[in-house]
Amino acid sequence: MAKEQTYWERDSSVLPGVDETVFQEFESRHGITLPPFLKEMYRLQNGGGIQNAEQELVLLPIGTPDAIFGQMRSLEDYASADGPSSLTSIYLDWIEEEFKNPACVIVIASYGGHVVYALNYGSTKAGKEPSVVALDFECVDKDKVAPTFEKWIKKLSKVSSGPSVNWSEIEKYEVLYRSSFQYFLTMDGTPEVIENVLCKSGEMGLIHFEKKEWKGQVTALNRCSIENGVAGLWFKVKKFRPDPNGTFTLHLQPSDFDDIRWVMDEWKSGNRWKTRKMKGAPGYCTVESQDKESLESLADLLRQQGLVDSSDVSFLSGLSPKQREMMDQFKSKYGTLTGELARAEAANTKYTPDFEFPVIHRIDPAMKSEEENLAELTRIVLSWAGQIQKIQTAEDAHLFQESFRPYLDRFKEISRHQGRTTNLDSKLLLVKDPLREEIRNLMRRDRQAYDLIENQKREVEWDASRTFELGEKIDSFLIRYDKVAHSVANCLKSFMETKTLDPESSQPVFEDFEKIEAELNHLSGLLGEMAGGWLLGKRRFGQGYRDLAMQLDVLKTNHRSLFKKHRQTFQKLSDLIY
DSSP: OHHHHTTBOTTOOOOOOOOHHHHHHHHHHHTOOOOHHHHHHHHHOSSBOBTTSOTTEEEOOSSOTTOTTOOOEEHHHHHHHTSOGGGHHHHHHHHHHHOSOGGGEEEEEEETTTEEEEEEOTTOOTTSOOEEEEEETTTTEEEEEESSHHHHHHHHHOOBSSOSSOGGGGGGSEEEEEEEEEEOOSTTOOOEEEEEEEEEETTTEEEEEEEEEETTEEEEEEEEEETTOEESTTOOEEEOSOTTSOOEEEEEOOSSGGGEEEEEEEEETTTEEEEEEEESSSOOEEEEESOHHHHHHHHHHHHHTTOEEOTTTGGGGGSOHHHHHHHHHHHHHHHHHHHHHHHHHSOOOTTOOOSSSOOHHHHHHHHHHHHHHHHHHHHHHHHHHHHHTTOOSHHHHHHHHHHTHHHHHHHHHHHHHTTOOOOHHHHHHTOSTTHHHHHHHHHHHHHHHHHHHHHHHHHHHHHHHHHHHHHHHHHHHHHHHHHHHHHHHHHHHHHHHHSOOOHHHHHHHHHHHHHHHHHHHHHHHHHHHHHHHHHTTSOOOOTHHHHHHHHHHHHHHHHHHHHHHTHHHHHHHHHHHO
16 A cells, blocks of 8 residues: 555645545446556545656546546547547547547546546457557647556656766766856746766767756756767857856757767656656757857867768858858758648648648538537527516426426536536526525526627627638738749759859748748738637637638648649758758
């Protein structure tokens, strides 16, 4: 018993432990057997945080529908109840595609609002414990994280008595650079001391050590190794932390993404350390200092020692300052261009995340359902108003309650979804001697509900006109976007063939590209604001929404087809520059 208690974060739950009756009821309802280790933990407390795990991760309680983080339930129920209502059908389609029977996948934990962890009973053999899977509802992604619940908990909470990074290891290597500075980050004015050391090893290449110390306690130790030198394209000194205690960094990024390895130690209370080991990500490290000149001297030293791969930027040396400026502008757009290229080549399915635009055409059916819900609420309220006026006796009230119970349940369901509640059922149960007073109270409240619905209908009409206006903007934008984007493509194609950029002809093209990109971001922001407002239940769109969805699909199709058309050009240019 004490063993399992060590895995709970102290004071992370106010819910008492779960008794056997609750376990049996939950297992019977879902047709599963909960892992023994989970039951032992939940006998001590009903959900909460895990020691040494990230604070955002919370194990959900069992049998407590009013808990702030929700409750343990099937994945099917979670997607229907806790996912954004407009995306419910998409989530259900996705989980049905991922799992044979989503009802046999039990959500047990929540992380950050969009990631859940679940027990996957669907792929579990008889007599075996279920594996733990992570589901990201924002990126529509699934990943297996542990073969059993017990191994997952132990992995989350694992700490050691000391750091795995050995600071004295620095003495084994040739030290190329050292820096130490104070940064006043905390509210009480106590500075954090940050020390950077860059070493060189014959076998391991460059090794960067970083130590952070606060109030005499080492709080973090990081070790990063880059075996085969760094890429010259990103190799530069940049401003990092703001003044008055500003710092600069030298960016070290390998040419090969897999050529970087990290060991990161974080101090926990009670002399415990949490260690993470990674390969590839983060894909770079930085040497930090308050002395910019010393970092620039370090950069020169690394170039002299052949630790910087300059082949990817050697051709730039022949460009004029103006042409070099143009290339810098292109590099700033490189991420956008290659991102669109990858997106254009990827399989385009209904589960493909699109971070720039809301997926309006998929939301539209759910929106139509929401508007029907509003109309249904209106009908129910009007019917109540008429029927309540006919009530004269307690028997009449009882008959009214029985005949309208299905409508009452539906009203409660819709009202809960829209953030409102009703206690009409309990009111009707109290209709005895003060019958007429209770009826008047009911009618007053129902009238308020009806007025609220009318206000929401007016919002729908307002949003409808707004969607039409935005649709017209998209029409105009499509024409200009297509023209400018092709000009940029031709400019880059010319550069690829001649290896030079003509400032007079190129500068206007890049300026137009920046303007059109800014307008694209603006339109995307408007669309995101409208869709986000609807997802949060603040607004509902009218009939113009479907037209706007069609316009948006045209925009996205043109956007992707452009990069498909010039795929070869961008790829060759990418190879040439990077």
